[in-house]
Amino acid sequence: MNWLKIFYNRKLRNKIHHSWMWISLGIVFVLPMSLFIGLMWKSAILLNQQSVFDLLFSSEWKPMAGKFGYLTFIVSSVWVTMIALLIAGPVCLLTAIHLTQYAKSWVLKIMAPVIDILAGLPSVIFGVWGILFVIPLLANHIGPFFGKSVSGYSILAGAIVLSIMIIPFILNILIEIFQTVPKELSEASLALGATRWQTIKFVLLKKSSAGIVSAFGLGMSRAFGETIAVLMVVGNVVHLPSGVFQPGYPLPSLIANNYGEMLSIPMYDSALMFSALLLFVIVLIFNAISRLIILRSSH
Amino acid sequence: MHNSVIDIEHLNLFYGKQHILKDINISIPAKRITVILGPSGCGKTTLLRSLNRLTELDASVKMSGKILLNGQDLLSSKEDVTTIRKKMGLLAQRPYPLPMSIYNNVAYGLRISGRRKKKFLNNRVEYYLRQTNLWEEVKDRLREPAATLSIGQQQRLCLARGLAVDPQIILADEPTSALDPHSSRMIEEKFAELKNNYTIVLVTHILRQARNIADHVIFMYMGQVVEQADARDFFENPQEQRTKAYLQGQFY
Numbered sequence: 001m002n003w004l005k006i007f008y009n010r011k012l013r014n015k016i017h018h019s020w021m022w023i024s025l026g027i028v029f030v031l032p033m034s035l036f037i038g039l040m041w042k043s044a045i046l047l048n049q050q051s052v053f054d055l056l057f058s059s060e061w062k063p064m065a066g067k068f069g070y071l072t073f074i075v076s077s078v079w080v081t082m083i084a085l086l087i088a089g090p091v092c093l094l095t096a097i098h099l100t101q102y103a104k105s106w107v108l109k110i111m112a113p114v115i116d117i118l119a120g121l122p123s124v125i126f127g128v129w130g131i132l133f134v135i136p137l138l139a140n141h142i143g144p145f146f147g148k149s150v151s152g153y154s155i156l157a158g159a160i161v162l163s164i165m166i167i168p169f170i171l172n173i174l175i176e177i178f179q180t181v182p183k184e185l186s187e188a189s190l191a192l193g194a195t196r197w198q199t200i201k202f203v204l205l206k207k208s209s210a211g212i213v214s215a216f217g218l219g220m221s222r223a224f225g226e227t228i229a230v231l232m233v234v235g236n237v238v239h240l241p242s243g244v245f246q247p248g249y250p251l252p253s254l255i256a257n258n259y260g261e262m263l264s265i266p267m268y269d270s271a272l273m274f275s276a277l278l279l280f281v282i283v284l285i286f287n288a289i290s291r292l293i294i295l296r297s298s299h
Numbered sequence: 300m301h302n303s304v305i306d307i308e309h310l311n312l313f314y315g316k317q318h319i320l321k322d323i324n325i326s327i328p329a330k331r332i333t334v335i336l337g338p339s340g341c342g343k344t345t346l347l348r349s350l351n352r353l354t355e356l357d358a359s360v361k362m363s364g365k366i367l368l369n370g371q372d373l374l375s376s377k378e379d380v381t382t383i384r385k386k387m388g389l390l391a392q393r394p395y396p397l398p399m400s401i402y403n404n405v406a407y408g409l410r411i412s413g414r415r416k417k418k419f420l421n422n423r424v425e426y427y428l429r430q431t432n433l434w435e436e437v438k439d440r441l442r443e444p445a446a447t448l449s450i451g452q453q454q455r456l457c458l459a460r461g462l463a464v465d466p467q468i469i470l471a472d473e474p475t476s477a478l479d480p481h482s483s484r485m486i487e488e489k490f491a492e493l494k495n496n497y498t499i500v501l502v503t504h505i506l507r508q509a510r511n512i513a514d515h516v517i518f519m520y521m522g523q524v525v526e527q528a529d530a531r532d533f534f535e536n537p538q539e540q541r542t543k544a545y546l547q548g549q550f551y
Contacts, residue, residue, distance in 0.1 A: 185397070187395075191389035192407060193384045195411075202397070202407070
């Protein structure tokens with residue numbers, strides 16, 4: 001058999017392509033698993049010495065003394081994410097409703113690339129925008145308005161920057177979801193004498209409720225893990241924040257600021273790996289919850 | 300000629316630059332089944348949708364002329380469009396049950412117009428589900444999503460939902476085209492019953508269906524009304540050449 005014949009053997013080709021697919025699939029599956037196992041492995045040193053409960057619910061962070069309490073970081077992360085979602089959520093929902101239900105088609109044609117550009121901007125640009133615009137705004141106007149003298153570097157600053165970053169992300173998903181709701185369904189509601197708003201409330205939002213939850217869930221996962229833009233404006237002070245004007249120190253910032261430095265301190269490496277593991281697990285839980293809601297509402 | 304409910308005078312409809320409906324002049328008799336017949340793409344669905352002003356949802360649609368409902372012009376009416384739409388129940392080509400339970404689908408139209416009393420709603424829902432022969436099939440599963448019904452049941456549910464807002468007119472746009480023969484017959488028989496209380500406008504391209512249930516026929520071709528007559532005259536003694544050709548199956 002000559003080489004050309006082997007080369008053009010379609011059964012052989014079929015087998016080769018098939019195995020390529022298996023390998024690709026394997027990579028996609030194995031990578032996150034190995035990431036998880038690796039993180040577990042590295043954090044095991046810390047976990048062997050301290051109980052998970054102490055790690056999660058203590059805010060005492062003294063690496064030199066071997067005390068690692070993550071509460072400050074967890075609370076900061078949760079606050080920043082929740083406030084960001086609180087700001088971004090209604091904006092995205094109302095914008096998506098307007099663009100898909102009320103606006104003329106050319107408006108969406110103009111807005112779609114604008115949203116894409118916003119989604120594609122490097123996060124460091126949002127960070128710089130935060131420093132140049134959001135920080136002074138908080139320090140000079142919003143803080144004094146509430147009778148507080150603040151530097152501006154705070155949980156709220158991080159949340160505002162983060163909310164702007166996740167808006168295009170959530171908005172894109174919402175627009176897509178609303179566009180998949182059949183026009184005839186809205187027409188059925190309108191034909192029964194419903195107003196535009198009633199139709200949106202009872203038909204559009206209801207039909208896409210699972211999609212909305214998943215859009216917010218994905219936005220939340222993204223917000224939780226976003227590092228650089230938040231790091232630039234959030235203050236990075238290891239102190240349990242008690243208000244939105246106080247500086248915070250989210251988990252991703254902890255890793256980004258410290259990994260590679262001070263690794264001579266015993267267990268510090270393991271402690272940072274544990275914070276990565278925390279991030280990993282929390283994002284996983286967000287995803288699982290939003291998927292569960294989708295699953296339940298589709299039945 | 301019977302008393303007419305709807306009179307359309309010089310109705311023209313443009314979609315962008317396309318002239319879809321060309322100088323339509325028709326009368327639709329009360330408490331009869333009027334069938335709008337014609338090959339696909341002739342504008343019959345557009346004509347139906349212009350009756351409850353669904354056409355105006357598309358910004359590129361321009362209309363002129365008059366659509367008189369009981370003598371009142373719908374196109375220039377100051378009356379709220381939701382009030383106009385409540386006077387007509389719409390049955391679409393495929394059933395589109397609302398994303399809620401069977402019960403709520405029927406109660407929807409009542410709820411959005413402010414009827415919230417539980418007892419009243421229960422009573423109405425049962426009444427209209429009985430009207431459409433659905434009650435016995437669904438009475439034990441009223442709280443289940445409407446999407447769990449078969450297509451034929453869904454279409455009857457859509458009919459019940461439309462009847463529940465107490466319309467004067469039923470607009471039906473090829474309502475049996477997605478249904479099996481049995482369900483189709485059920486809908487046709489239902490229409491024959493409903494015409495005692497409602498004016499029915501039915502769009503179809505199925506000649507057999509038109510022959511079965513039409514009292515009055517409007518034949519459309521290429522955006523124009525070619526012929527309108529009582530069903531017997533229309534089928535037995537068509538006046539226009541194009542009508543004869545269509546009835547003999549020379550084009551669809």
